[in-house]
Amino acid sequence: GLCHFARSARGCTVARGSAEHLFRCKRCLETHTTRSMASRRRRGMLQLLLATAMRSAEPFQRASGAVPPRARVAPLRALDSFMLGRLDEMRVTFEEMTARLADPDVLEDMDLMMKISKQRSDAETTVNAYETYEGLKEEFDGAEEMFREAGGDAELKELAREEMKELEAKLAAAEAELALLLIPKDPNDDKNVMLEIRAGTGGGEAAIWAGDLVNAYTRYAGSQNWKVQTIDASPGDDGGFRQYTMEIRGESVFSKLKFESGVHRVQRVPATESQGRVHTSTATLAIMPEVDDVEIKIDAKDITMTTARSGGAGGQNVNKVETACDLMHHPTGIRIFCTQARTQLANKELAMQLLRAKLFELEQEKQASEIREQRLMQVGTGGRSEKIRTYNWKDSRCTDHRLGQNFNLDKVLGGELEPVIAACIAMDEKEKLEAMAKEAMG
Numbered sequence: 001g002l003c004h005f006a007r008s009a010r011g012c013t014v015a016r017g018s019a020e021h022l023f024r025c026k027r028c029l030e031t032h033t034t035r036s037m038a039s040r041r042r043r044g045m046l047q048l049l050l051a052t053a054m055r056s057a058e059p060f061q062r063a064s065g066a067v068p069p070r071a072r073v074a075p076l077r078a079l080d081s082f083m084l085g086r087l088d089e090m091r092v093t094f095e096e097m098t099a100r101l102a103d104p105d106v107l108e109d110m111d112l113m114m115k116i117s118k119q120r121s122d123a124e125t126t127v128n129a130y131e132t133y134e135g136l137k138e139e140f141d142g143a144e145e146m147f148r149e150a151g152g153d154a155e156l157k158e159l160a161r162e163e164m165k166e167l168e169a170k171l172a173a174a175e176a177e178l179a180l181l182l183i184p185k186d187p188n189d190d191k192n193v194m195l196e197i198r199a200g201t202g203g204g205e206a207a208i209w210a211g212d213l214v215n216a217y218t219r220y221a222g223s224q225n226w227k228v229q230t231i232d233a234s235p236g237d238d239g240g241f242r243q244y245t246m247e248i249r250g251e252s253v254f255s256k257l258k259f260e261s262g263v264h265r266v267q268r269v270p271a272t273e274s275q276g277r278v279h280t281s282t283a284t285l286a287i288m289p290e291v292d293d294v295e296i297k298i299d300a301k302d303i304t305m306t307t308a309r310s311g312g313a314g315g316q317n318v319n320k321v322e323t324a325c326d327l328m329h330h331p332t333g334i335r336i337f338c339t340q341a342r343t344q345l346a347n348k349e350l351a352m353q354l355l356r357a358k359l360f361e362l363e364q365e366k367q368a369s370e371i372r373e374q375r376l377m378q379v380g381t382g383g384r385s386e387k388i389r390t391y392n393w394k395d396s397r398c399t400d401h402r403l404g405q406n407f408n409l410d411k412v413l414g415g416e417l418e419p420v421i422a423a424c425i426a427m428d429e430k431e432k433l434e435a436m437a438k439e440a441m442g
Contacts, residue, residue: 083182083436087130094120094127126181133174140167183432188289189255195287196245199236200263202281205270207236210283212413213264214244217257219415226250238271254289259424260417261287261388268393278394282387296359298352304328305351307344327351334358403427 097120100106106113147160197213199206221228232245248257265282308324324339325347336358338351390399391409398407403423412420 083179086182087126087178090123091127091130094123097123122185126178129174129177129181133171133178136167136171136174140164140171143167179433180429182436183429186255186258188258190252191254191289192247192249193254193257193287193289194231194245194247195257195260195285196243197241198243198284198286199241200282200284202270202279204236204238205279206281206283207242208238208240208271209264209266209281210242210244211236211240212266213283213285214241214246216413216415216417217260218246220417221248221250223415223418224250224253224256226253254287256421256425257287258289259421259428260285263387264389264391265387266391266393268391296356296363298329298355298359302329302331303355304330305348323347325351327355329355329359332359332362400424 097116100116101113101120106116143160143163147157147164150157150160195217197210197217199210202209218228227249229247229249230244231247232243233241234243236242263282263284265280267278267280269276270279270281304327306326308326323344324337325344327336327338327348329335334355336351336354338347338354388400388402390401391397391413392399393409396409398409398412398420399405400407400420400423403420405423407420408416
């Protein structure tokens, strides 16, 4: 149809909404700006309208020297150069890993391909979020520039202002998401765990309290659809457990339970108390991520292998031919002199088998030592003063001393630990973000 200004003094007879119409009729431009753009917000059309409006505003601006004011919106926090640099590096690495997955040498090595695929998958979420952020930032900068160049067109400026406000909210959300994604991920977060609960200070009541904690964490694991298997249990004389170990398997188990390690203190009148006095007892929790299988890799550069003549039974062969094998592993100082077999090749193979067995034993001892140290760091001595959380029966209150927050006692012991764990995760993320900020300033 024709423009609704067709009967006006200007006599516009161009089909309404066409590009030719928008360029030729400034009066129609003003009306269509409010009618169509307010509803559709199409950036391409907005640029077209702006170009036309600027041509009509140029004479006034040259005559008056007026400068269009900036949009009245709150300034964006914007990611700092340190974080942007890390995001750029991550994107480059992501693109390199994508290219490597097409490399025939990588495709032939299944283990390497799986490793690269896992690393690429871990980075993909962050890279996609960064690209979304960049797109929103570009749109915001464009809308801001349009606002500044809108001149005296109040309606067009209002449209640009609304666009900026909408994009500002999206940018703030994208920045918050990126900040969390940049926090270094704990390599153990996706692992299953061994949860160990031991009775601490308090005698029989401590064992009963340990049993209450076993029930609470078993219920919580059930609410997360995790699988629980009892590994070891030592019942207490008056009930509960002196020591209890369970394996918990499922999705991201360690990422949630790692904050539960430490001394859990209870204040209540125990069932073993005849005078009605409040006792303070403790139980310790240790959360240990599953240990990866020990893999032994021997670098040829680390060993020296020589041959020598053997002696003893075996006839002339062992006395005249160098069948014995003398192997030295330089990093550990392990030396193996092998003469058991009658051939040099067999002795070499046997020496390498013995070396692998000894290195395997050393790695297992190392892992066991690390686990013991990790457990001791988590639980301390089990004393009352080393608590991370206090469960007060009188006030029906569970206090997490790291958070400085109170939670409902009945819900926590009923397995509703998600609010406590979520608060611990939030605190951990905040501390890591503050550390990143200090690193950026330093």
